[in-house]
Amino acid sequence: MIKPEKLNKGDTVGIIAPASPPNESKLNKALSFLEELEVNVKLGTSIRQRFGYLAGDDESRLKDLHTMFRDPSIKAIICACGGYGTGRIAGKIDYSLLKKHPKIFWGYSDITFLHTAIHQQTGLVTFHGPMLSSDIGKEDVHDLTKESFKQLFQLDQLKYDETISPLTVLAAGSAEGRLIGGNLALLTSTLGTKYEVDTKNKLLFFEDIDEEPYRVDRMLNQLHMAGKLEEAAGILVCDFNGCEPKNREESLTLEEVINDYVIRVNRPAIMGFKIGHSKPNFAIPVGAKAKMETRNKEVVIESGVK
Template sequence: MFLANKGNSVIKPERLQPGVTIGVVGPASPMIKSRLKKGLHYLEERGYRVKLGKHVFDEDGYFAGKDRDRAEDLNQMFRDPDIAAIFCTRGGYGSPRILPLIDYELIKKHPKILVGYSDITALQLAIFTKTRLITFSGPMVAVEMAKGMEPLTEYYFWQLLKDPERKIVITTKHGIKFLKPGKVRGHLLGGCLSMVCSLLGTPYVPDFDNAILFLEDIGEEPYKIDRYLTQLKLAGILHRIGGLILGKFEDCKPSSRTAPSLTLERIIEDITADLPIPVVTDFPYGHVDIKFTMPVGGKVLIDSEENKVEFEEAAVV
């Protein structure tokens, strides 16, 4: 068995306590107000107080406000001692634009739970790169919390944030498959494939050496998925990681039924053929209803002999 990232310390945020205040911010695209209202009601029904970022209702084209305002809302939530955790409204696009405006030293001094996925991937990877804080790639307020979460999604989301004693194990019973066998431990890094690729060549890309890379995406044609994965391979990322977890690639189909294409399965097999690492596919994560929340920077075990992926170390304290 290979032990990845041995000795590298991380910052774990404080567990989510009953009745605390959750800050809500929009680092990316504007949300639909009625959906946000439903999501806030969901949190309040669970006994939490909520506090909205000052600019959460702003709109500036496809952004939820000006770059400086979106960044300052996030900084302020980390600065505010009354805020115990920070949940994002939705994804879309915009997180990469605010990365230079984030106060990473502030985050180091006041680490908190941060939840989001999709475009928020850029923010989460940047925060881990600069601070080593574990964040959570999971449900968002104006998306899953607004429309109602699937029971499995909801249960494991709250367990991950609230219970540091519980180990979460995902097995073949949950539909995962092992394309390539192996056993490895490492820090879990990744998120939306296109967003991971967008950080390459920037100061915000994390050290992927011996990490467990997890990926998903939505609405990208097969040739684009091929291009992104090829970029990761040519950049040396896929040759440096200890393991690969591939989630759901929702609506990633050819735009034309008549145009020649490859299946996603074929693309993944081609790209990973020469990689001497365990590869997991069909992992329940991504732009889908049934999914596990992923602790970005948390410790994970892949074990094909036991047919499992295990979050074997608490992501909160």
């Protein structure tokens, strides 16, 4: 495991869009938030490009990623938004470059593919956290969403319990291991590739947005058949925003679907974490060691920086 160096006031943060293009007005609003954190900002060259649903072609987005990791003046890389496209560049990334120049890498949603690939290819701890255009640039941003960025400046451990959101125990017990996971659709899309998510002895977390229960069923079934749920030491079920039945008169509920798969594997499991497409969006370090305890309904996570 490699931890990146923590941020200090006055450091420079690189902003890239490795998937879809950001909303410019929301991005500009979010940049003022970074000024409040007292860091400098350097925008990637493809951040304002458009190539269909992508922020520039694959080579442009890949070049931005490599440039930001290579540039010694850049101390952290924050993704402007998700959308679609990171899986298209994952096979072209120079992972030896990233390992040679480890630094903070932050984002979620479609960025899940990069979190999984980078961690498994390099051992670098990355951060599943709120993005600029997608979250910080909105009109009403939860204070805890903004406060999540503080973990980049300090070495304190994180604690998630019911002071943040109501939690439901799906399967009792305690478990510990490195945190791995992210967006359910993206985790499923890694299966069968060289970047297939490794859940063995890990604490697996997953979330999603605007997926009907039958689609969540399909994805969890695929993870289950691939052995990914059974191999996990414990499971954190995070936010599923807008995942109610929409086009089917008869449907299982989201809770019925999740319970069916999670309870059957008999791993310690808690549901209700505001991690992902949620309000607040609580950031966590992917690859960091963590311990979950269902008796106290809490997860304690070590700092993702050094």
